[in-house]
Amino acid sequence: MSVAALESVRDRVLPMLRFAAEEYRHRTPAGYPVVVDEPGRGLVGLELDPNFALYFVTDGTDLFVETYRRAARNDARTSASRQKHGGLPFNDRRPIDPGIEDQSLRNLVAELMSHFNFQPGIIHITDS
Secondary structure, X not given: OHHHHHHHHHHHHHHHHHHHXXXXXXXXXXXXXXXXXXXXXXXXXXEEEOOEEEEEEEXXXXXXXXXXXXXXXXXXXXXXXXXXXXXOEEEEEEEXXXXXXXHHHHHHHHHHHHHHHHOOOOOOOOOX
C-alpha cells in the first residue's frame, strides 16, 4: 500500500524535482544536483548538494517527507558565552498524506530551495 502511495506522489513530484535540478545545475558542486528515483526501495527525492536534500520516503506502512540541511553560522552576535551551533545537520521528518496536493509538493521543494539559497556564499574566510 505505501509503495503504491509513494508511486502516486512520485508521478506528480518527479517533474518538479527534475525542473529544480535543471535550474540549480550551475549553482551546485560537480556531480550535483541528483534526482533520486527509487520508488521500489521507498525513496524519491532531490539532492542539491551533500548538505541539502529532500526525500519522499516510505517505511512500508506510512509516507513521509524528509528534509536534510545544515544550519548556517551567519549570526554575528555569537560569541564564546553565547554559542550558536552552526553547521550542525538538521533532519526534518514529517508524515504526509498520500493524496497531498500539488501545491503542497511545490511548497516542499521551494522550502528546500529557500534553505539552499539562504546559505552564505563564502569565497574567502578571514578573521578581522
